[in-house]
Amino acid sequence: MSTASEQVAGADHEHGHDGPKWLQHHFDIPVQQFEAAKLGMWLFLAQEVLFFSGLFVAYGVVRVNHPEAFAAGSGQLDKIMGGVNTIVLLFSSLTAALSVRSAQLGKKSEVNLYLLVTIVCAFIFLVVKYFEYSKKFEHGLLPGTYWHPHLEHGEALFPAHTHVFFGLYFMLTGLHGVHVVIGIGVLGWIMMRNNRGDFSPEYWTPVDLAALYWHLVDLVWIYLFPLLYLI
Amino acid sequence: MSDHSADQPHAHDDGAVHVHVHSVRLYLAVFFTLITLTVVTVATSYVDIDGLIRPGTPAGAGGFNLALAMVIASTKALCVVTWFMHLKDDNRFNAIVLASSVLFAGVFLAYTINDTAYRGQTEPFNGVYVRPDTGERAPGGIDRVISGEVPYPGIEAPAEPESGAAAGAH
Structure with missing residues (x-):
């Protein structure tokens, strides 16, 4: 490794080495810690992609077999509400990216604002999402045995298997929604740490990693929106 | 300082993290590209491209609307991972990690659909109770009609199975 590794080679081996306090004891230099943290986060995000892929494959399999059910189910979703939510998430992704930028520059109050x-x-x-869900509940557009569609004009007719579309709709958007809720917690925690003064132009890795997670939530929605609402 | 020569990605003397801080303008440009693509994909969803190319395609059955929407979504995803998620500046290995997960999700999708979408074609008697040619119970045949659903044409409840044929099915 680099010569910097020798600086912690003191025989006393106590935690008070000369590195900054945010540098973990088992890392020699900041850049090593940074790269390790980023790689770890990317491995987690790769796992997230595979985690969601099961539901996407289920979507594909059912769609190939019952395209008419998907067209009918998709027609019940509100493109405008979905589109607004897409823009809201894209905007939040922008502010998440800008919070990382401000953290890189050490602008504490800007980081707070963007977060x-x-x-x-x-x-x-x-x-x-709550308004969309309550409308679907009202209309009985629910998965499995809870499927009892009744739109404005009495009994509605749907192709067979349309309830499977709504099963996938609720599972996919529900799982995504859980990620949004967790994201709120993670971003709030990063905000608290920012206020505590944990970050500096030398150390802003947690802001970066939290933003990466938030971008993944956005990425999943980028695919969910057209698959569920548009086609 | 996006110095990503593969062998020594961050060979700086002080061991500190050096990244290139992008301009706000770049992030705004990416954002407005994403918004534009969102508007485009919503607009194209109102056009029945499949119906135009092959008139009479039932809703949802064609592939062109789907393909276009997926191309647009993937372009958006590429913008997000490249600039918002900094893969452009990062160690290339992080991009490989993401690409490999997407690759395996693709393998998962392609192989599963290749199986499920063509089952009826590899087994011509899938979906019938009784083979019309021999009168035997069809292997893998659907043996009940799900209540409330319109059965496919060709599915009929089996007539009293002859004892010999039923025993021979096993």
Whole structure:
């Protein structure tokens, strides 16, 4: 490794080595810690992709067999509400990216502001989702045995297997919604640490990793929106 | 300082983290690209491209609307991972990690659909109770009609199975 590794080679081996306090004891230099943290986060995000892939494959399999059910189910979703939520999430992704930028520059109050906007967007997303869900509940557009469609004009006719579309809709958006809720917690925690003064232009890795998670939530929605609402 | 020569990605003397801080303008440009693509994909969803190319395609059955929407979504995803998630500046290995997960999700999807979508074609008697040619119970045949659903044409409840044929099915 580099010559910097020798600086912690003191025989006393106590925790008070000369590195900054955010540098973990088992890392020699900041850049090593940074790269390790980023790689770890990317491995987690790769796992998230595979975690969601099961439901996407289920979507594909059922769609190939019952395209008419998917067209009918998709037609019941509100493109405008979905589109608004897409824009809200994209905007929150922008502010998340800007919070990392501000952290890199050491602008503490800007980091706070951008994180706050990101969290507010997450709540807006959930509120819109709540209105969408309650409408589906009202109309009985529910999966499995809870399927009892009754739209404005009495009994509605849907192709067979349309309830499977709504099963996938609730599972996919529900799992995504859980990620949004967790994201609110993670971003709030990073905000608290920012206020505590944990970050500096030398150390902003946690802000970066939290933003990476938030971008993944956005990425999943980028695919969910057209698959569920548009086609 | 996005110095990503593969062998020594961050060979700086002080061991500190050096990244290139992008301009706000770049992030805004990415954001507005994403918004534009969102508007485009919503707009194209109102156009029945499949119906235009092959008139009479039932809703949802064609592939062109789907393919276009997926191309647009993937372009958006690429914008997000490249700039918002900094894969452009990162150690290349992180991009490989993401690409490999996407690759395996693709393998998962392709192989599963290749199986499920063509089952009826490899087994011509899938979906019938009784083979019309021999009168035997069809292997893998659907043996009940799910209540409330319109059965496919060709599925009929089996007539009293002859004892010989039923025993021979096993």
